[in-house]
């Protein structure tokens with residue numbers, strides 16, 4: 001059995017324990033909304049002396065204005081409902097800085113079940129918040145990087161694949177046309193062999209930039225599709241628009257006038273382009289459309305390079321063209 005002196009000793013032990021933790025203990029009387037107690041550690045953390053924490057308004061006013069309304073409303077509602085809760089907010093320091101706090105609150109009720117007091121601990125979570133923020137910005141950076149081609153800085157294949165699927169579904173839903181262009185640099189192996197890989201890289205960067213400049217639709221996308229292959233996605237563009245854009249791309253690349261001594265086309269770097277347009281129907285697959293456009297690119301290569309081969313497909317034609325390997329084409333000679 002404990003006698004009184006043991007009890008006094010016990011409470012001193014508890015007090016010492018409480019006041020030597022990093023967490024800052026506090027108690028508020030629910031009726032008067034006044035602080036009954038707040039650990040002296042608060043002064044080391046925020047600069048405000050324990051005596052300056054008189055009522056809940058001191059707590060509320062020493063909160064970042066952007067956090068105040070939400071946190072105060074949340075804590076009041078939870079306390080009224082008698083529910084234990086926790087809230088993160090930025091607490092004002094005496095020298096006008098802010099420290100991220102996590103307040104963990106326990107609602108104390110009397111025998112009749114009425115709320116009597118709130119007791120809790122404030123934790124300094126600024127380090128954790130800093131790490132969280134760093135992680136978040138790293139994550140964002142990674143997201144951007146994982147959708148960007150490292151050499152040319154345009155969208156990469158991953159980005160193209162996901163945008164293509166989204167646009168395909170959208171075009172199908174809205175009954176809108178969708179056009180796709182696949183580009184392949186002509187005689188690029190010879191270019192590399194003649195001028196070296198670094199110059200080859202520069203050439204690819206120049207082509208990527210040129211294609212980017214050729215697009216003006218808000219959702220148009222140019223992506224590096226493979227080594228020396230590029231893809232351009234033109235949402236809401238029918239065959240006529242796609243023709244114009246393909247011509248413009250070819251014209252701009254010609255204008256760039258990148259010397260390629262081994263090319264039979266005016267000793268300049270040229271591209272072959274396969275172009276396809278479709279209003280996706282309910283049944284066909286997006287991959288069949290890509291295959292159909294790829295066949296056009298193949299035809300452009302096969303028919304002499306530095307040319308554009310077009311195909312306009314409906315859903316059925318799209319599937320059958322891929323099956324037979326001979327999509328109906330019209331050709332543009334440059």
Ligand SMILES: Nc1nc2c(ncn2[C@@H]2O[C@H](COP(=O)(O)OP(=O)(O)OP(=O)(O)O)[C@@H](O)[C@H]2O)c(=O)[nH]1
Nearest residue numbers: 184185186187188189190192197200201227228301
């Ligand atoms: N410099 C550089 N070269 C690349 C890159 N990716 C692919 N290549 C090169 O692109 C060349 C492609 O060669 P091929 O597929 O034979 O095509 P090609 O010589 O352009 O011939 P055609 O397409 O038939 O006109 C290869 O030599 C690859 O090494 C890259 O990132 N940088």
